[in-house]
Amino acid sequence: MVNCCGLVSEKNEPVPLKSISVELQVRDHVASVRSCLQYVNEEERPLEAVFVFPLPADAAVCHFSARIGEQEIVAEVQDRQSARDQYDDAVSSGQQAFLLEESEESSDVFKLSVGCLSPGQNASITIVYIMELSVQADDALRFCLPAVLNPRYTPAVSEAGVPEVSSASIIPYTLSLSVEVRSSDRISKLESSCPLDPLEFLDAQHTHAKVNLTAGHRFDKDVELFLYYENSHHPSAVVEAGASAAPSGSLMGDPALMISLYPEFPADVMSSLASRGEFIFVVDRSGSMDCKMHHGNDAQMRIESARDTLLLLLKSLPMGCYFNIYGFGSHFESFFPQSVVYSEDTMEEALKRVKSMSADMGGTEILQPLKHIYSQPCYPDHPRQLFMFTDGEVWNTKEVLDLVKSHVYSHRCFSFGIGEGASTALITGMAREGSGHAQFITGTDRMQPKVMQSLRFALQPAVDNISVDWTVPEGVTVDMLSPSINTLFQGQRALIYAQIKGQSSGKKEGAVTLKYKLKDQPVTNQLQFTLKPMEDTGLTIHRLGARSVIRSLELEERAGGADAENIRKRIVELSVQAGVSSAHTAFIGINKDHNQTVKGPLLQRRVPVAPEAEPLKDPVLQLVSLQKATGCWELNAPLAAVFGKTEDEVTNQKTAQVDGSVWATVLALIWLYAFKSDQQEEWQFVAMKAASWVRSQKPDGLSQCVCDGNALLGCQVTGDMLGI
Numbered sequence: 001m002v003n004c005c006g007l008v009s010e011k012n013e014p015v016p017l018k019s020i021s022v023e024l025q026v027r028d029h030v031a032s033v034r035s036c037l038q039y040v041n042e043e044e045r046p047l048e049a050v051f052v053f054p055l056p057a058d059a060a061v062c063h064f065s066a067r068i069g070e071q072e073i074v075a076e077v078q079d080r081q082s083a084r085d086q087y088d089d090a091v092s093s094g095q096q097a098f099l100l101e102e103s104e105e106s107s108d109v110f111k112l113s114v115g116c117l118s119p120g121q122n123a124s125i126t127i128v129y130i131m132e133l134s135v136q137a138d139d140a141l142r143f144c145l146p147a148v149l150n151p152r153y154t155p156a157v158s159e160a161g162v163p164e165v166s167s168a169s170i171i172p173y174t175l176s177l178s179v180e181v182r183s184s185d186r187i188s189k190l191e192s193s194c195p196l197d198p199l200e201f202l203d204a205q206h207t208h209a210k211v212n213l214t215a216g217h218r219f220d221k222d223v224e225l226f227l228y229y230e231n232s233h234h235p236s237a238v239v240e241a242g243a244s245a246a247p248s249g250s251l252m253g254d255p256a257l258m259i260s261l262y263p264e265f266p267a268d269v270m271s272s273l274a275s276r277g278e279f280i281f282v283v284d285r286s287g288s289m290d291c292k293m294h295h296g297n298d299a300q301m302r303i304e305s306a307r308d309t310l311l312l313l314l315k316s317l318p319m320g321c322y323f324n325i326y327g328f329g330s331h332f333e334s335f336f337p338q339s340v341v342y343s344e345d346t347m348e349e350a351l352k353r354v355k356s357m358s359a360d361m362g363g364t365e366i367l368q369p370l371k372h373i374y375s376q377p378c379y380p381d382h383p384r385q386l387f388m389f390t391d392g393e394v395w396n397t398k399e400v401l402d403l404v405k406s407h408v409y410s411h412r413c414f415s416f417g418i419g420e421g422a423s424t425a426l427i428t429g430m431a432r433e434g435s436g437h438a439q440f441i442t443g444t445d446r447m448q449p450k451v452m453q454s455l456r457f458a459l460q461p462a463v464d465n466i467s468v469d470w471t472v473p474e475g476v477t478v479d480m481l482s483p484s485i486n487t488l489f490q491g492q493r494a495l496i497y498a499q500i501k502g503q504s505s506g507k508k509e510g511a512v513t514l515k516y517k518l519k520d521q522p523v524t525n526q527l528q529f530t531l532k533p534m535e536d537t538g539l540t541i542h543r544l545g546a547r548s549v550i551r552s553l554e555l556e557e558r559a560g561g562a563d564a565e566n567i568r569k570r571i572v573e574l575s576v577q578a579g580v581s582s583a584h585t586a587f588i589g590i591n592k593d594h595n596q597t598v599k600g601p602l603l604q605r606r607v608p609v610a611p612e613a614e615p616l617k618d619p620v621l622q623l624v625s626l627q628k629a630t631g632c633w634e635l636n637a638p639l640a641a642v643f644g645k646t647e648d649e650v651t652n653q654k655t656a657q658v659d660g661s662v663w664a665t666v667l668a669l670i671w672l673y674a675f676k677s678d679q680q681e682e683w684q685f686v687a688m689k690a691a692s693w694v695r696s697q698k699p700d701g702l703s704q705c706v707c708d709g710n711a712l713l714g715c716q717v718t719g720d721m722l723g724i
Contacts, residue, residue: 063128075589237529316685329361392422435487473504497545546578631689657701
């Protein structure tokens with residue numbers, strides 16, 4: 001049975017969604033999103049309707065209003081239980097009411113209850129939220145407008161339930177999207193997974209631009225936008241004036257500051273990536289992993305993409321490290337009882353098991369395998385690095401995040417959301433609490449380059465003794481709104497929010513200094529900024545700062561303790577003051593002139609996806625699968641086939657002075673650099689191991705070997721380029 005989602009009536013039928021209009025305003029690294037959803041009641045009598053929808057996990061809802069006919073109701077933030085009571089009282093007494101609240105189990109799911117709609121009546125719902133834009137591997141800033149929120153798996157023993165939404169494409173409607181970008185840096189380009197009109201620059205400096213989604217887009221997949229700035233790693237500071245109506249000294253009344261930093265590590269440190277570590281790969285094998293990566297005909301199944309990625313990871317690990325692989329669903333299993341030393345034998349054993357991995361383990365329960373991993377002792381001098389792959393369909397997100405946070409000092413967690421609808425709360429939360437990095441693989445994205453970027457981060461030395469110091473004029477103080485920075489990666493952005501208190505009669509300049517230790521070397525990054533606020537930005541930075549404080553307080557509350565009630569009061573007070581959503585507040589609006597109501601339940605819907613034929617195997621993965629753990633290749637027919645040659649053709653051209661393995665390894669390196677340079681992020685560690693192995697053999701005639709290899713494969717690659 002296919003159930004309904006979105007806005008539904010008492011007959012369990014969808015209230016037709018007629019249109020979605022979205023306005024996106026980007027300022028440097030943050031965005032404000034205004035969504036307007038138009039509905040109409042085509043029933044013959046009044047109804048109450050409920051709408052469940054996804055938002056990015058770190059978004060802060062800051063406005064909610066509804067227009068029914070000619071009447072507009074702007075909701076206000078109140079204590080959650082008080083808002084629910086008012087909503088129930090209003091509906092039962094015949095008044096029209098609206099309630100917007102976030103799910104108790106996952107912060108990226110919101111439920112909107114719409115009081116009563118008369119027959120034939122239109123409803124226009126407007127929601128505004130603000131968010132940080134995440135940084136991608138190629139330095140793009142990513143914005144995603146979700147079209148889908150996958151069903152969240154709840155085990156039979158749990159009575160909790162996260163509301164479910166599936167693809168909205170079953171209901172016909174239109175989508176319009178306009179984008180406006182303002183930046184302190186030059187805008188280079190703006191790309192999308194969906195067709196866009198040409199980008200229009202509104203100033204000569206190319207710091208102000210706008211673009212629209214091409215008309216006629218069917219909202220059957222996430223709309224992803226990728227924004228590129230010319231100097232993306234340039235640190236920046238934005239000071240925002242406080243609200244004139246808010247009291248001075250309050251968070252909303254004082255100026256707020258957002259600092260964007262991109263730490264640059266010394267080159268000599270980065271040139272020697274770590275060769276030690278314990279690498280634990282945890283792979284979702286629930287039934288939902290048997291879905292396609294995207295809607296295209298050539299799409300892989302999610303579990304198949306995960307298998308290919310594990311192959312690449314296993315071949316890229318350094319000799320002498322430790323590793324293990326877990327699969328989980330309703331239960332879990334590990335390849336080895338505990339992590340084992342990486343060698344040719346253990347790698348081959350793991351690869352055999354990877355090839356037979358299927359999406360056959362039922363539901364999605366992440367908590368138990370994590371508890372088992374954390375119960376295992378760590379290996380001295382081998383930092384634990386946890387890689388979590390899931391399509392994010394879990395019910396107890398907050399419990400999982402609390403567990404990861406409690407073990408932050410013994411490991412780093414790198415998380416990967418697979419496919420459209422992966423829970424941003426789970427994926428970004430695990431990386432945030434585990435001092436790691438989060439990646440999302442959606443649409444036609446390849447999983448491998450994103451995972452290899454995270455492996456590069458995992459191999460970077462850990463940064464410690466991180467401190468942030470402020471230099472401001474006399475009479476001015478700076479209060480951090482962001483939690484303490486506990487992780488830094490080369491070239492990765494760190495956003496800091498702060499409240500500026502007091503006033504200075506003289507200097508209007510300040511500075512922030514970021515200090516840390518990297519391999520016992522002290523490093524300092526400093527940024528100067530002006531204390532003069534910029535023009536009004538709708539309090540976006542204030543609200544994101546407030547959201548940051550609220551999230552920290554919510555974590556503190558869940559940790560338990562005697563002060564829980566005071567923390568809850570502080571959350572409600574800050575949420576109401578800033579006008580942003582939280583776990584303990586809701587937006588409530590009541591139209592006291594309306595007097596019709598009908599009760600209607602929220603139902604759920606699942607959309608099955610039929611599998612299609614398996615696509616051809618990537619030749620890079622074919623080559624990688626043949627590499628030995630030490631980094632070399634053997635001269636054989638499967639390797640020759642990757643080059644489009646027979647084994648005899650390859651053997652007959654071999655340089656006389658080198659043996660078969662050196663010849664095969666040099667050929668593999670030449671082929672990668674000559675024909676697959678666009679995928680270098682995926683095979684870079686494989687090539688580093690191969691080059692290191694060749695150098696360790698100290699073969700005679702290496703220059704001739706490279707020349708002969710170029711002649712055989714029809715290319716021109718130098719030995720220096722190969723690193724040998």
